[in-house]
Amino acid sequence: MPPRPGRAPNSRAPEYSGRHLHDLSSPRVSVAVTSPYLETHDLACERDWRMLFERLDLRLGHGEMLQVAGPNGSGKTSLLRLLCGLMQPTAGEVRLKGVALAGQRGELARELLWIGHAAGIKGLLSPEENLAWLCALHQPASRDAIWQALESVGLRGFEDVPCHTLSAGQQRRVALARLYLDAPPLWILDEPFTALDKQGVAQLEEHLAQHCDAGGLVVFTTHHSMARAPAGYRELDLGRRAA
Numbered sequence: 001m002p003p004r005p006g007r008a009p010n011s012r013a014p015e016y017s018g019r020h021l022h023d024l025s026s027p028r029v030s031v032a033v034t035s036p037y038l039e040t041h042d043l044a045c046e047r048d049w050r051m052l053f054e055r056l057d058l059r060l061g062h063g064e065m066l067q068v069a070g071p072n073g074s075g076k077t078s079l080l081r082l083l084c085g086l087m088q089p090t091a092g093e094v095r096l097k098g099v100a101l102a103g104q105r106g107e108l109a110r111e112l113l114w115i116g117h118a119a120g121i122k123g124l125l126s127p128e129e130n131l132a133w134l135c136a137l138h139q140p141a142s143r144d145a146i147w148q149a150l151e152s153v154g155l156r157g158f159e160d161v162p163c164h165t166l167s168a169g170q171q172r173r174v175a176l177a178r179l180y181l182d183a184p185p186l187w188i189l190d191e192p193f194t195a196l197d198k199q200g201v202a203q204l205e206e207h208l209a210q211h212c213d214a215g216g217l218v219v220f221t222t223h224h225s226m227a228r229a230p231a232g233y234r235e236l237d238l239g240r241r242a243a
Helices: 076-084 105-111 127-135 143-152 168-180 198-213
Strands: 015-017 029-031 038-047 050-060 065-069 091-096 112-115 186-190 217-221 233-237
Touching: 038 076, 050 076, 065 076, 065 198, 076 112, 076 186, 076 217, 112 168, 127 143, 127 168, 143 168, 168 198, 198 217
Parallel strands: 029 050, 065 217, 065 233, 112 186, 186 217
Antiparallel strands: 015 233, 038 050, 038 091
16 A cells, blocks of 8 residues: 655635635634634544544524535535545544534534435435424424424425425425524525525525524535525535635
8 A cells, every 4th residue: 555645735814704715824824703602613524534624613602504615526515525524634623612523422412403405304214203203313303393484485285295205395494494483593505595496585585584583503514696695604615726
């Protein structure tokens, strides 16, 4: 086996900005807010001997929305999975409410809600059954609350049909209905607008913005340009190099 190389020549330092992306002169990225709910210190992620990003410092507080941008392969999904504790970083750490996430994902699971790129639902179960099962991981929900959430995402009348009979967009809305139930303040979403029609996109944009306006936090990836964003909206580009 060939010796393990050092830092890959195409390793990237991510870039952070406010409403628009811009070049940064420092290789370290630091996003600072008062009393952070979610933070990273010197975070690095390497895959297949290639450094996707490194020296990433994030500090996100209530009311913040962070859109993670970058081309395919730049580490967007990897970063989200690191923030959820689903992966271990190459270096650095993730802290949630001041507590290191490593080794404590079970205890901190109720502090965040993760929805991945796939719908993550069981095809043989109904939307109601799927949501009851998923909510049990955080906070059990009543049948009335589940039906109201499904109505909020346009699935009234589909509460008890097997999910494998639904379209891709409808299955995505089943997963997103969790955002209309009693959810943790931090939402981490990988491509949440996938398979949604124009009306569904606008509705989800508004719901995410309202969540942040009420003091919640959202970290998400998308190739979609946001038409509605809260005052605390920021962008992080993993695809650009620091000068």
